[in-house]
Amino acid sequence: MNRLFDTSLDVNLRQFYILVICGCLGNFFGFLGNAVIYGFGSGTVFCGTCALLIILSSFYGIHFGHTKRASYFMILLLTFIEFPLLYYIYHTNTIVYMVLSISSIAIFIPAAHAVILAVLAVFCDVFVVFFSYYHPAPWAVITEQEGFYSTICSLVISLFCVFMVTLLLKVQYEKQATDLRAMGEQLKNAADHDALTTLYNRRYLNGYLEQLIQQKHADFYAVLLDLDFFKKINDTYGHVFGDEVLVAFSQILEKYLPDNGIAVRFGGEEFMLILPDTTEDDIRRLLQSMRSEYKQFIKMKKNAMYSFSSGVAQYQTGMEISALYSLVDGKLYRAKNDNRDKDVF
Structure with a gap:
């Protein structure tokens, strides 16, 4: 039967x-x-x-x-x-x-x-x-x-x-x-999510932002995060542990993410948060909580100190998606060049 x-x-x-x-x-x-x-x-x-x-x-x-x-x-x-x-x-x-x-x-x-x-x-x-x-x-x-x-x-x-x-x-x-x-x-679901971390992927992000921008009063922040010295983690502890770090960091993002926000694996060790109806102060507290737990995870696993850097930008009406990406990428670049482990708004 x-x-x-x-x-x-x-x-x-x-x-x-x-x-x-x-x-x-x-x-x-x-x-x-x-x-x-x-x-x-x-x-x-x-x-x-x-x-x-x-x-x-x-x-x-x-x-x-x-x-x-x-x-x-x-x-x-x-x-x-x-x-x-x-x-x-x-x-x-x-x-x-x-x-x-x-x-x-x-x-x-x-x-x-x-x-x-x-x-x-x-x-x-x-x-x-x-x-x-x-x-x-x-x-x-x-x-x-x-x-x-x-x-x-x-x-x-x-x-x-x-x-x-x-x-x-x-x-x-x-x-x-x-x-x-x-x-x-x-x-x-497979087309919209990253296979390793199960976060949304960049394909989904583009469609999500297009819908968000079409709203008359789109008001949101984009946060581009990059794990500091991630290549060193892979070289020192191996790629298996590197994947474990990516998965753990993704879980930290989802843990502290507001209900109306999304977390995306932007590529490699880069991640992006889209946070509608959020203030800068909220984002600072959010990133601080994420950074603290991420450091604790690495400390517990390998007794080492690693963190992440981020660039934060608010969407401006009429801005193209590619321009928004470039804006947060520039801020992230500044954070990486300024000794890392910080957030540039």
Whole structure:
């Protein structure tokens, strides 16, 4: 049952499982119906043989993986042998099976072959109808009551098969749509976030700033932060610890970030904060808390002293995003040239 709705499997394989379920159950119930209504005559034996062939072909397709061959065999057996002969034996009581076979061709056979098979099926069914009218089976003497029960049985089996196929296909489609939506969210999340730190990335930042700037009274600060001597950290303690530092620093940013702000990995060891509706004093306290915890982290891990520098600028109406980047980058450059470990506003 899990494989029936597992969207990681090929859609043709999942449809084959539906064909197997409905084909086996439909033929089994048809065999039982014939046995109850007509006893174990030639018609019932024929139905039983077809049911057995359907079951064996289903096992062959599932066990050996030849689902395409098994599907074609089952459809051809139903369309050109079982259903036409049932009509020839029982006449109009089983004509609904012919409609069922056309539906099966449309659903379970690839479009390139479905049209050809459907045309052949129509010619075959029409031929059988005409032939049985002018040359009825001499051994098929059916009472009125048997004909009534046979019609009911054929109708119920056909309705059951159509309902089951439609229901299972619908559930598969809904599962597929749910998985596609989840996959879309995952892809969007991956496109908008840095893989290592899980912070937003520069791609997301550009779109976020464009939306923020479109607001009539956009009032926010941009803070560009750079980890001081990060190359030395990598060279001294290795890149694995360097990655650990980046992740830990990202967590510190998120810990102290205001609810309406965002933290971004700008590139390498550079990070950017976007802080709407914030004052300079708030930012000073925010950076001081971040700096203190970052120093404590490095001290605890390696008994060393490292910090970060930052450039802080307020967005001015009409300013391009690239100009804002250049402005905070210039302030960060000043901080780096002034012995680092400081914030330039």
